[in-house]
Amino acid sequence: MPTSAAAAPAEALRVLVVDDSAVVRTLTSRWIEAEPDLALAGLCRNGREAVEQAGRLRPDVILLDVEMPDMDGITALPLLLKAAPDAMVLMASALTRRNAEMSIRALALGASDVIAKPGQGVDQAAYRQDLLTKVRVLGDHVRRRTRRGSTTSLVRAAVIAASTTPQPAARARPFSAAPVRALALGASTGGPQALASLLSGLSPALGSIPVLVTQHMPATFTAALAEHLGLASRRPCREAADGEPLAPGVIYVAPGGRHLVVARRGAQACARLDDGPPENYCKPAVDPMFRSAASVYGAGLLAVVLTGMGSDGACGVRAVAAAGGSIIAQDEASSVVWGMPGAAVATGSCSAVLPLAAIAPKITRLVAGERA
Structure with a gap:
């Protein structure tokens, strides 16, 4: 079952982690909870759980694994954007050609950025730094957009x-x-x-x-x-x-x-x-x-x-x-x-x-x- 974080400071950026790997979920949640300006909105094992919980958890940023059982990240992405329209989605992908192609597709469908998961030549410390930086930048964009009173999607904002x-x-x-x-x-x-x-x-x-x-x-x-x-x-x-x-x-x-x-x-x-x-x-x-x-x-x-x-x-x-x-x-x-x-x-x-x-x-x- 998805888990929710304890109450965090009101201004902390809320991050929803969606990954079928218990190791990745545990490691990522520790990194997020160690940062005073970030809060763990929840942990989900697959896209289906994330879609069901996203509206209630109110994440600013969703870290979404590309490849998962039951419902993968590509399938879940448009549903998550509908359930949490103000959230930014950061795709997490292994360094394989298939996952790379899926990640590019996810970006075309509305994800904001992609990050290569640790392993296969990706250093864990570098991944942690890159992850936290991307989360903060994307979360800051959400907060600035909200402060401007906008609840429109990025696509509509670009049209305007x-x-x-x-x-x-x-x-x-x-x-x-x-x-x-x-x-x-x-x-x-x-x-x-x-x-x-x-x-x-x-x-x-x-x-x-x-x-x-x-x-x-x-x-x-x-x-x-x-x-x-x-x-x-x-x-x-x-x-x-x-x-x-x-x-x-x-x-x-x-x-x-x-x-x-x-x-x-x-x-x-x-x-x-x-x-x-x-x-x-x-x-x-x-x-x-x-x-x-x-x-x-x-x-x-x-x-x-x-x-x-x-x-x-x-x-x-x-x-x-x-x-x-x-x-x-x-x-x-x-x-x-x-x-x-x-x-x-x-x-x-x-x-x-x-x-x-x-x-x-x-x-x-x-x-x-x-x-x-």
């Missing part, structure tokens, strides 16, 4: 944001007068959904330029992401291979565990996979992709910073601006987490801050020659 006229960013830089030669996209939490939406709306405009994508994800997951983005965009999309030329009309995804950087081989730009240390605690990271692409494409680079926690990409957009390129940041209202785009905006390097639905039309016009 897209229907409003975007306001120009403070100290906005003019867009580059040079033709767009390459598009570089960086994202983290909420990124798979945002990338799929953006690329599906951009497909007709991508025939003349290569697209580089860095999404914070572990190995195995990025291969599944590339397949998902290829289907969404109807364009060739794959994990980048070391040394391959960057061809127009192709989408290249940074593989988990390697930085994707751009190098020049004669007159040809090519992909290089860098096994250097993490940047901003991430590998792959957005900053090395932006920096290297700016050095090769110069004023012809268009960089876009999408939803994500942390500040990865902020140093990179400075390099893009210094090289004469252009930067667009996703706005706060349509972002799951306005960490990365907010940090990019704070640099003063952006030419526009737009809701997600307005970014594809803007890029399309820039690729077609708009310079105003």
